[in-house]
Amino acid sequence: MKDIWTEPPGELTKVGQIQAFDQGLKLKKRYVDELGYLSKNYWSKDIAARSTFLNRTLSSAYIFMTAFYLDSENSTPDDPRWPKGWNPIPIQTVPFKDEY
Secondary structure (H helix, E strand, C coil), X not given: CCCXXXXXXXXXXXXXXXXXXXHHHHHHHHHHHHXXXXXXXXXXXXXXXXXXXXXXXXXXXXHHHHXXXXXXXXXXXXXXXXXXXXXXXXXXXXXXXXXX
């Protein structure tokens, strides 16, 4: 089993990480670039990300939002050590019992 799965059961796989990143880029293209519905820069008044408290769902949300706001210009530090294009977006969590 270890030869097939490199992550523990229930965790986000590397394939899942790429899928979340690709989905973020795809929806950024549509809602930011094509429709102009959202700004290319992250503003907390415009959007919020929500996840359950599971590692795999939190990771998916962080990766998706990283891709969606890749190269956001308004809130990243001007420091050469900072990862290029990365803008940390808060992910809100709720208890499973309160999830819709």
